[in-house]
Amino acid sequence: MDLSPFKLDIDELINEFVEGEFTTLADMKRVWLSRKFTYIFEASPPTKLAFFMQSLYAHTIGHMISTSSLSQRLGGLYCLYCLYETQPFKPPFKIYFSLGELKKLKNLVINAKEHGIKVVPALVKRMLEKNMFLFGFVDLHEGSVSETVNQLTELQDARVQVAYKKLFDDTRIEQFLHMDMGMEFDLEMLKKMSTEYAEAKKHAIREANKAVDVQNIQHISDDREFIGDEVERITENWNVQRQVFYQQTGLNQRHAQKDEQQQQPQHKKHEQQDDDFGDEFSHQLELQLIEEEQLQQKEEDDESNHELEL
Structure with a gap:
């Protein structure tokens, strides 16, 4: 998938913002509308939309965290916000944001405050409140977009893939009754991924709190049951219910007798x-x-x- 034309459009948009020496979100909106930039989504590919959006986000973030002028970094931030808000996809694709990028965003907020650009801290606070970000530990370099997108979707796809395979490849009830749910869902990996993501969110909120008021979104990082713990609880309950079913039906005993006869x-x-x-x-x-x-x-x-x- 060649995304060069899309990235070039983003570069030209931000360059026009920089050439006008603009610094506010209102300025970016005027440039955005004059270029009819929302039409960028009209040419989006029919498949791999997550890859497409994360690639646009990553390229825009590159402008935002660059060492160039304040105007270019602000242009990257405003463009990122507008891309998220104008995307036609439901639910909207969140912006993958590494902790390293978050620190640079914090520095941008501080610089904007020093120059009296009050819209920046308010905008970042709004983005956090709307839960636009998907925080992670790994920097999303353009060369590894595909790999990172796969990692982000792996967790939500795992259960669907297992269910599909079990329901269509083998429908015998014995296969379901004797399966190990913990192994089917790779419980240890699931717990590790959910714990890392929770820690990333907490760290992100703490870092953001140094630059903007995050009191209204503090609940996002509050301790709650992780998905890995929830799956583990479901697995334990499944094992208990399975044993009760065995006792009521004697199915497991007959299964054992069958195996014993086969191995006589x-x-x-x-x-x-x-x-x-x-x-x-x-x-x-x-x-x-x-x-x-x-x-x-x-x-x-x-x-x-x-x-x-x-």
Whole structure:
């Protein structure tokens, strides 16, 4: 996917803002409207929209955290805000923001305050209140956009992929009853990712608090149950319910008996064959005894008849 034309449009937009020596959000809105910049989304690709938006965000953030003039950095911030607010996607794609980039944003807010540009701290506060950012530990360099987007979507896709595979590849109830939910969802990795993201949010709020008032959004970083802990709780409850089901239906016992029968040792088969042979031998011996008794009885009868004739 060639995003060079989109990045060039962003460069030209911010350059016009810089050439006019503008510093306010109102100035950026005028430049934005004059260039009809919202039409940038008309040419968005039909697929990989997350990659598309994160690429635009990353390129714009590059202007915002650069070492160039204050006007260019402000242009990057305002452009980033406008890209988020004008995107046609529902729900909107959040802006991936690393902790390193957050520190540079804090410095930008401080510089803006020093120059009396009051709209900047108010704007950053608004962006935080609207929860526009998706905080992470890794800097989103343009060369690693695809990899980072995959990492961001991995968590939410994992459960859908597992459910799809289980429901369509194998619908037998035994497969679901005997599966290990913790292993299916890679519980340890899930807990690690959710913990890291929670820590990133807390750190982001603490850093932002040094430059702007974040009292109204402090609840975002408050301790709450992580998704990894929630999945672990569901897994434990699943195991309990599964055991109750086993006790009520005896399904697990029958499953174990089936496995035991399939794994029956060869000597058990030989013992069964020996028992069958013994039963057959006993039956033959019984028939032989009956025949001998009948023969003896016949001889006795013949002898008795002979005595009577005499």
